[in-house]
Amino acid sequence: MIFRPDHKFTHGAETSKMQIEGLNVHIAGQHILKEVNLIIPDKRITCVIGPSGCGKSTLLRSMNRLIDSVEGAHIEGKILIGEVNLIDSGEHLTELRRRIGLVSQKPCPLPMSIFENVAYGCQIHGIRNRRKLKMVVRHYLEAVGLWDEVCERLNAPATSLSLGQQQRLCLARSLAVEPQFILADEATSALDPIASRNVEELFVKLKNDYSIIMVTHTLRQARRIADYVVFMYLGELVEAGLASEVFDNPQHELTKKYLSGAFS
Amino acid sequence: MRAKFIEEKTVKALMYLSTAIVALAVVSILWTILSKGWGAMSWDMISKLPGGGFYIGKEGGFLNAIVGSLYIVGTSAVLGLLVSIPVVFYLNVYLRKSSRLGYAARLACDVLFGIPSIVYGAFGFALMIYFGMRASLGGGIVVVTLLIIPIFIRSMDEAARDFPREILDTAYSLGATRLQTIRVVLRQIAPGIATATLLSIGRAIGDAAGVMFTAGYTDSIPTSLSQPAATLPLAVFFQMTSPIKEVQNRAYAAAMVLTLIILVLSIGGRLIMNRFSKNKLS
DSSP: OOEEEOOOOSSOOOOOEEEEEEEEEEEETEEEEEEEEEOOOSEEEEEEOOOSSSSSHHHHHHTGGGGGGSEEEEEHHHHHHHTTEEEGGGGGHHHHHHEEEEEEEEEOOSSHHHHHHHHHHHHHTTOOOOOHHHHHHHHHHHHOOHHHHHHTTSSSSGSSOHHHHHHHHHHHHHHOOOEEEEEEESSSSSSOOOHHHHHHHHHHHHHTTSSSEEEEEOOOHHHHHOEEEEEEEEEEEEEEEEHHHHHSSSOOOHHOOOOOOOOO | OOOHHHHHHHHHHHHHHHHHHHHHHHHHHHHHHHHHHHHOOOHHHHHBBSEEEEOTTSSSSOHHHHHHHHHHHHHHHHHHHHHHHHHHHHIIISSSSTTTTHHHHHHHHHHHHOEEEHHHHHHHHHHHHHTTTSSSHHHHHHHHHHHHHHHHHHHHHHHHOOOOOHHHHHHHHHHTTTTHHHHHHHHHHHHHHHHHHHHHHHHHOOOOOHHHHHHHOOOSSSSSSOOOOOHHHHHHHHHHHHHHSHHHHHHHHHHHHHHHHHHHHHHHHHHHHHHHHGGGOO
């Protein structure tokens, strides 16, 4: 760890386990997530799978409360990180969000240079020292294997990178604020096969330090990298467990059908 | 087929025609101003104060009007930005898209946008009488600022409304508060801010009615906010209405300077805008 933003936040011990209890989400009167109970294990890759519209992304967006910015969204239940409930965290929300990184489907660089993209998060958490920022930026660009490709043009706009590079930049940006969780919403679906493989390998490497929750549409990807699998259908959590168990011996009829490709 | 062919050709010809009308208008305006103003133009014009009164005088130049205009427009643009950026930020980051307050605020801006500058002038004048103030640089600045705020807000708001929501989500996910997203928002709408500034300055520097009652007119350069200030549009107006030919030509020279300032601002603004846009996500 290169930096630790001042931890005024003292609720409970730091743990990378997330516990979801009785989570219900309504959006404009529609019941999107129904009584979801789930434990996200520490420092593992948990893949959320399920057909389109089953609530995977809503679940992910609830985990960092970005669901709040959806018009007409109403969320209830508990999402516990340590002792703190994310859902009524009040003033601690922004600090909690720092601990939950996000990599979205389409790479979303901020309208800034490559350097500033990685430094932005640290700056909003109070790091002003230029030398320290440089160290942080370099460290995390190296962590995602981007440093050698961009060290000559750190001041170039982030949009000048290829999509695959942008996605790794976004990952570096998330890592730079030192989260414990990484939420990835189909993080490789907009990328070409090689870039996609790169990002995938990164996730596998990163699970030593972070708890990764990944929504994916590609069953093969889930089979390759998941330690745990969560299968959702129509807003309900149907089955969750060790990847090997869910894939090789699904308990629920719907899971069997989905895994055999009966619907997608 | 034949009908479509003719239709295509006719429409194309009409489009050429409209483009030509616009181009012709620009060229003929520039030509009129240049041909009449060039003769009266000299270094003295832009470097000296009027010698014999602005209405009948032939001596000296109109440095008073150039400086007065720049004072008023420069200060108003800065004040306008300071007021408008928080409004646009609030409308687009804090308020939801369906917000009634947002709707009301935008409607109010549209109404203000449509109010003629002479009404702003009259309003400012009434206020100044109420407070016992005399025509002054300060009064002109206030009225011109009020005049351009709706232009600022509306054109920046247009830019901010296409703002990709994912950028905000990204900033939030890094632990930014809503206020802290301002850096990202400003970067993304920077080209919109530049356009808004250009539009506002263009409107402000060319406006005669707003400053007529409020800033007044004078032959000297104001040294405090409470002194009256001359402006280029009024220099054109007063000298143009003079019966003396030489004085009329001085009006064209002033118009030429005014046009040149706007040209320089527009071209310079575009260059700067390209620089601002380099980080923008499309």
